[in-house]
Amino acid sequence: MKKDPEAAQRERYADVNQPGSPQRLGALTGVQADTDLAQLAMLAPRPPRPRPTGAPLPP
DSSP states (O other), X not given: OOOOHHHHHHHHTOOOOSOOOOOOOOOOOHXXXXXXXXXXXXXXXXXXXXXXXXXXXXX
């Protein structure tokens, strides 16, 4: 038995009479994101890549 498409739409887009409680999104400001990235970079430095064969040595 198929459901009436209009009834399904009314159910999906029903009015909300009681607003929900506010929820924190956990978003960061740009400054916080830059600080977090800087701390991560200092905690986990990447090892130097091996020199390709035949590459000249720096002076």
